[in-house]
Amino acid sequence: MRKPDLALNHSHRSIILNPAYFLNHLRQAAVFRWLERYSEAARSAMTADYMYWLSGGSEQHISKLIKLYWQAMIEEAITREESFSVMYTPFATKAKADKIDKMKEAFSKKHPDYVEYIYTDPHGLHILPQTADWASLPPQQYLLTLGFKNKDVGKFLEKMSSKKLPSFSEHRAPFSPLTREESVRHLETVGKKILPIMDFIRGTKLTESFSACSGVIEKLQYASLLSRLQRVKEQSQVINQAMAELATIPYLQDISQQDAELLQSLMADAMDTLEGRSDKERVWNKIQKVGIIEDFLYHLEDSFLKTKKLRTARRQKMKMKRLQSVQQH
Known part of the structure; x- marks a missing residue:
C-alpha cells in the first residue's frame, strides 16, 4: 500500500x-x-x-x-x-457487585503482572467472533475485565466510562484554557494511553449502552487537541473517522430522539470543521466544558466534606480532652 x-x-x-x-x-x-x-x-x-x-x-x-x-x-x-491484559467472562444476566469481585479475583490469579488496577466494563455487552451469531438476539455476551500496570490509566478510564457524555480532560480549572505545554502533555496521555484502550474495548462492543455517540465524542475531542497544536492533517483524519462512525451508528442500534439530535449536531459540526468554518463552538467542546465544570464542582464538594469531617473529628477530640481534664480535677 x-x-x-x-x-x-x-x-x-x-x-x-x-x-x-x-x-x-x-x-x-x-x-x-x-x-x-x-x-x-x-x-x-x-x-x-x-x-x-x-x-x-x-x-x-x-x-x-x-x-x-x-x-x-x-x-x-x-x-x-x-500496558494491560484482558479476560472475557460469558454471562447471561446483569453482573452484580459480588460477581464482578469474583471476576477480578480470577483475573488476579490469571494475570498477576497486571493488577495495579483492575476494571470490569459495567456497561459491556461484548461479543466475540467465535460465538457471534447475529440472527440470535442477543448473541452470546461477555463481560470484559482489564488489568493495568499503571493505576492512573485504569482510574481515568473507569472515571470516563461512568459518564453518559464523556470528556477527555483532567483539567481542573474550568474557566482558563490549557497552556501549550498542558495541551502537549494531555495529547500524549490521550493519544498513546487512553484512546488505544478505548479502541480495544470497542473492538468487541457493537453498541453503546450509555449514549449511542460515546466513543465518537472522545475522538472529536481528541481532534480539537490536535487542532490546538496545529496538527491539521491528523485532525482531518480523526474527524473523517469519527464521521464514518457517526454515519454507521443508526444501523447498529436503535437510538433515542435525544441521541439522534446529538448525532446530527456532531455530524454537522464535524463537516463544518473539515470545511474550515470555525464561527461557532463545536458540540463536543461544549460537552467537554460541561464535564470539566462537573468535575470541578465534584472536587470542591469532596474537599468541603473532607474538611468538614476533619473539623468535626477535631472538635470531638478537643471535647473529649476537656471532659478528661475536668474529671481529673
Missing part, C-alpha cells in the same frame, strides 16, 4: 456515503491492519460482519472468513499490548 493515509481517508469517506455496505467496512479494516492499528481493524471487521448479515447476506463461508479476520485482529491487538 503506497499511500496508506489516502487509502484510510478514502475508506472513511466510502462509509460516510454508504455505511450499510459491508465491503466498505472491510476495506477500512484492511487499511487499519496495514497501519498496525489492530483494535480499530477488529471493530471495522466486526461491523462488516454485522452489516453483511443485516443486508441479507446468506453465504456462511463469507461471514466465517470475516469472523476469522475479526478474531485475528483481536488476538494481534492483545499480543502486542504491554
Whole structure:
C-alpha cells in the first residue's frame, strides 16, 4: 500500500456515503491492519460482519472468513499490548457487585503482572467472533475485565466510562484554557494511553449502552487537541473517522430522539470543521466544558466534606480532652 493515509481517508469517506455496505467496512479494516492499528481493524471487521448479515447476506463461508479476520485482529491487538491484559467472562444476566469481585479475583490469579488496577466494563455487552451469531438476539455476551500496570490509566478510564457524555480532560480549572505545554502533555496521555484502550474495548462492543455517540465524542475531542497544536492533517483524519462512525451508528442500534439530535449536531459540526468554518463552538467542546465544570464542582464538594469531617473529628477530640481534664480535677 503506497499511500496508506489516502487509502484510510478514502475508506472513511466510502462509509460516510454508504455505511450499510459491508465491503466498505472491510476495506477500512484492511487499511487499519496495514497501519498496525489492530483494535480499530477488529471493530471495522466486526461491523462488516454485522452489516453483511443485516443486508441479507446468506453465504456462511463469507461471514466465517470475516469472523476469522475479526478474531485475528483481536488476538494481534492483545499480543502486542504491554500496558494491560484482558479476560472475557460469558454471562447471561446483569453482573452484580459480588460477581464482578469474583471476576477480578480470577483475573488476579490469571494475570498477576497486571493488577495495579483492575476494571470490569459495567456497561459491556461484548461479543466475540467465535460465538457471534447475529440472527440470535442477543448473541452470546461477555463481560470484559482489564488489568493495568499503571493505576492512573485504569482510574481515568473507569472515571470516563461512568459518564453518559464523556470528556477527555483532567483539567481542573474550568474557566482558563490549557497552556501549550498542558495541551502537549494531555495529547500524549490521550493519544498513546487512553484512546488505544478505548479502541480495544470497542473492538468487541457493537453498541453503546450509555449514549449511542460515546466513543465518537472522545475522538472529536481528541481532534480539537490536535487542532490546538496545529496538527491539521491528523485532525482531518480523526474527524473523517469519527464521521464514518457517526454515519454507521443508526444501523447498529436503535437510538433515542435525544441521541439522534446529538448525532446530527456532531455530524454537522464535524463537516463544518473539515470545511474550515470555525464561527461557532463545536458540540463536543461544549460537552467537554460541561464535564470539566462537573468535575470541578465534584472536587470542591469532596474537599468541603473532607474538611468538614476533619473539623468535626477535631472538635470531638478537643471535647473529649476537656471532659478528661475536668474529671481529673
